[in-house]
Amino acid sequence: MSDSTFFPSNPGLPLVAIVGRPNVGKSTLFNRFLGHRKAITDPTPGVTRDPVGMVWTHQERKIFLVDTGGFKVEQEGLDSLVTGRSLAVLSGADLILLVVDVTGITPEDETFIEALRPYSDRIVLVVNKVDNHQREDDVWNFFSLGFPDVVGISSTHGNNFGDLEDMVFKRIDFDLPREGSFRVPEIRLALMGKPNTGKSTLLNRLTGQDRAIVSDIPGTTRDVVPGEFTYRGKNFHILDTAGIRRKNRVDENVEYYSVTRSIKSIEEADVVFLMIDSLEGLVDQEKKIAGLVVRKGKGIVLVLNKWDLQEEKPNLLEAMTDRVRFVFPILDFAPVVPLSALKGDGVDVLMKTAVKVWNQLNLRIDTARLNKALESWKEYYEPPVVKGFRYKARYITQTSINPLSFVLFVNREKGFPEGYVNYIKNQIRKTFGFSAVPFVLEVRGR
Numbered sequence: 001m002s003d004s005t006f007f008p009s010n011p012g013l014p015l016v017a018i019v020g021r022p023n024v025g026k027s028t029l030f031n032r033f034l035g036h037r038k039a040i041t042d043p044t045p046g047v048t049r050d051p052v053g054m055v056w057t058h059q060e061r062k063i064f065l066v067d068t069g070g071f072k073v074e075q076e077g078l079d080s081l082v083t084g085r086s087l088a089v090l091s092g093a094d095l096i097l098l099v100v101d102v103t104g105i106t107p108e109d110e111t112f113i114e115a116l117r118p119y120s121d122r123i124v125l126v127v128n129k130v131d132n133h134q135r136e137d138d139v140w141n142f143f144s145l146g147f148p149d150v151v152g153i154s155s156t157h158g159n160n161f162g163d164l165e166d167m168v169f170k171r172i173d174f175d176l177p178r179e180g181s182f183r184v185p186e187i188r189l190a191l192m193g194k195p196n197t198g199k200s201t202l203l204n205r206l207t208g209q210d211r212a213i214v215s216d217i218p219g220t221t222r223d224v225v226p227g228e229f230t231y232r233g234k235n236f237h238i239l240d241t242a243g244i245r246r247k248n249r250v251d252e253n254v255e256y257y258s259v260t261r262s263i264k265s266i267e268e269a270d271v272v273f274l275m276i277d278s279l280e281g282l283v284d285q286e287k288k289i290a291g292l293v294v295r296k297g298k299g300i301v302l303v304l305n306k307w308d309l310q311e312e313k314p315n316l317l318e319a320m321t322d323r324v325r326f327v328f329p330i331l332d333f334a335p336v337v338p339l340s341a342l343k344g345d346g347v348d349v350l351m352k353t354a355v356k357v358w359n360q361l362n363l364r365i366d367t368a369r370l371n372k373a374l375e376s377w378k379e380y381y382e383p384p385v386v387k388g389f390r391y392k393a394r395y396i397t398q399t400s401i402n403p404l405s406f407v408l409f410v411n412r413e414k415g416f417p418e419g420y421v422n423y424i425k426n427q428i429r430k431t432f433g434f435s436a437v438p439f440v441l442e443v444r445g446r
Contacts, residue, residue: 013055013064014172015092019116020099021108022069025128029099029155030054030067033165053226058165061174066093090119095171097164099126100142102135102152113145120147124167127152130159187358189238190265192289193275198305202275202341203227203240206351231351239265266292270402271299271357273350278304278338281320287328294438297403299357300334301350307338308345333429335436353436360437361402369432370396370406377427383410383420391416393424394446404439413445 018026033056056065090096096119100109116123127139130152139152151167153160191199207227225240266272272293276282282302293300302324310316321336335353339346374396383391395409408424410416425441428434 013062014094014174014176015064015066016056016095016097016168016172017066017068017090017093018097018099019068019090019112021106021112024099024101025155026099027067029097029126029128029153030065032155032158032161033058033065058169061169063168063172090116093119093122094173094176095168096123097126097168098123098147099128102127102129102138102142105142105145123147124149124151124164124171126164128155130154131157186235187237187354188268188270189236189354190269190272191238191240191275192265192272192293193286194277194283197275197277198341199240199275200225202273202303202305202339203238205341205344205347206236206238232355234355236354239269241265263292266296266298269298270361271301271354273301273303273354275303275305278306278310278320282324282327290328290331290334294330297405297438297440299354299361299437300331301353301357302331302334302336303350304336304338305341308340308343333436333438357436360434361404363404363433364401365398365432367397370398373427373431374424377424381420381423384417386415386417391420393420396424399442404434404437405442406439407442407444409444409446411446413443416443 018030020026030052034054053064053066056063096116098113098116125142125145125147127142127150130136130139131154136152139150142150142152149167149171151160151164153164155161191202193199203225207229227238227240229236229238274286274290274293276286290300290302304317304320313319317336317338324334324336325332335357337346337350337353339350341347374393378393383393385391389412392411393408394411397407397409399405399407406428408421421441421443425439428439428441
C-alpha cells in the first residue's frame with residue numbers, strides 16, 4: 001500500500017482484521033482475543049475511529065490483529081474517514097472477521113457485505129451476541145448470506161470463543177512469506193496535549209503515513225494510535241493520544257476512557273511531546289499534563305505547534321520560552337521547540353531534541369565520579385548550620401536511569417535544608433549533562 005494510505009504497522013505476521021458496522025461488538029471481540037482491555041468499548045456507536053493493531057499470541061503462534069472503525073452508510077462528520085480506513089485495511093488482510101449481530105441483518109450490514117464480496121474467500125462471518133440457546137438456533141439463518149464459515153459467539157461472555165480461535169488458525173497459512181520484521185523500538189514517544197493542537201498531524205508527518213484521522217472536530221482521536229518510524233538509525237515507537245480537556249468538560253464515558261488511556265501512555269513513554277498551540281500559549285490543562293510527566297520522571301519536550309502562523313517578531317521564541325519558565329517553573333529544564341507539524345518545519349530539530357533527551361535519561365554516572373564531584377561542591381558551598389547543628393552531605397549515588405534518581409546520604413535527614421538539596425541538583429545538571437531531563441534527588445540519613 002502507498003504511504004498515503006493508513007495501514008497498521010505489521011511486524012511481518014499474518015494479519016486478521018475485525019470489521020463490521022458500529023456497535024456489533026468488534027472492540028469487545030478484539031479485547032477477548034488479546035485477553036485484556038486494549039480497545040475502548042462503549043454502547044455509543046462509532047467509538048473506534050482509527051484502526052488499532054496488536055500482536056495476538058495463541059498456542060505459541062502470533063497474529064497481527066486489527067480492530068477497525070464501524071462501517072456506516074449514512075455518513076456525517078468523520079464517518080467517511082473512519083469507513084475509508086476500515087476498508088483500507090482489508091486488501092492486506094490474510095483473514096477478515098466480519099462481525100454481525102445475531103438479532104438481525106440491517107440495511108447497513110447488507111451494504112457493507114456487498115462491499116466485501118471481492119474478499120469472500122478470506123471472510124469468516126462472526127455472529128455475535130449469541131447469549132442463549134434460542135439465539136444459537138438463530139445462527140443457522142446467517143448461512144444464507146453465502147459465507148462458508150459462520151461461527152456464533154458471545155464476545156462478552158466468551159461463548160463458543162474457542163471454536164472461533166480454532167477456525168482462525170485453521171484458515172491462516174503461517175508458512176506464507178510476508179513483508180516486515182520485528183523491530184525493537186529504541187525510543188518510545190507519546191504525543192500529548194489538549195484537543196486540536198496538532199498531535200495527529202505530527203504523527204502522520206513522522207511516520208510518513210496517514211495513520212491518524214486529522215480533523216478540526218475536538219476529540220477526533222479516541223484510542224491511542226501507535227506508529228513506528230526510523231530517524232538517523234534509531235527506531236521510534238510513537239503513541240498519538242486523545243486530547244485531554246478540563247475534567248468538567250469531559251461529559252462522555254467514551255472521552256473519559258480515552259483521556260484515562262492517554263494519561264496511562266505517559267508510563268509507556270520515554271519522552272513526551274507536549275503539543276501546545278503557539279497561538280494560545282501554555283494553558284492550565286497543559287500544566288497538569290506536564291506535572292504528571294515530571295512526576296513520572298519522563299522526558300518532556302514542549303512543542304510550540306502552528307509556529308508558521310505566528311507573526312514575525314524579534315525574539316518571539318525567547319519571550320515565549322521565558323513565559324513558560326515563569327508560569328510553570330517545574331519545567332525550567334524542558335526543551336522548547338517551535339514547529340509546524342502541517343508543513344514539517346522544525347521536525348528535524350524536534351527529533352534531535354528527542355534523541356538528546358533520551359540519551360540523558362539513560363546516562364549513568366559512576367559512583368566514584370559523583371562523590372569526587374560532591375567533595376568539590378562542598379568545598380565551594382558547605383551545608384549550612386541550622387539552630388546550632390551542622391548538616392553534612394556524606395555520600396551520593398545514582399540509583400536508576402529512565403527515570404533518573406539519585407540518593408544523597410546525610411548525617412541527619414530530618415530538617416535537611418531544601419536549599420542545599422536544590423544546590424546539589426543544579427550541580428548534577430551542570431556537571432554531568434542532565435540539562436534537559438527531570439530527576440529525583442532523595443535525601444537519606446546514614
